[in-house]
Amino acid sequence: MSRWPSNSRGRLAQAAMGMFAERGFDQTTVADIAARAGLTERTFFRHFSDKREVLFHGGSHLEEVMTAAVAAAPPDATPLAAVAAGVAAVGPAFEGGRTGSRLRQSIIETHPDLQEREAAKLCHLGLALAESLRARGVAEPVASLVADVGIAVFRAAFAQWLASEDDDIRTLIDQYFDELVKVAQSGL
Known part of the structure; x- marks a missing residue:
């Protein structure tokens, strides 16, 4: 028998999301989350640095x-095509998760500090995409501009x-990049 309960992180996340929805983010404590999950606060802090991280821990995976998808794009891919491949690659991460994503978003939308954290996460993703483009030999300002466009498409x-x-989100991402290309080609 293992010393720690299995899937502690998942149990903590599920407990936190339920409590954020029921009580609100500010009214929910780490102690409340741990108790509902049947775990200790110490276990919570092994998995999350604070209760906000329950909402944002997936950012590193994205x-x-x-x-990785930008790096794997064909060598002759345009910067926009490489970023489109990178953004579209996250589609499987959202499969079957619309209900949880809606709940997460509704929690974020009710709290200004969480909105700020979400904006910072997206900014960080944009910086990472720009760095990936620079690693492919794309110069500035194109690398940063295209990365920011990619994040705007992802958000929309x-x-x-x-x-x-x-x-599904991947279809929408592809459609939005196609629309962006049409707008750019029309000279608007």
């Missing part, structure tokens, strides 16, 4: 997936995905 597609029932 960054790894995006930057994510918002639409949360509001819809039918579309």
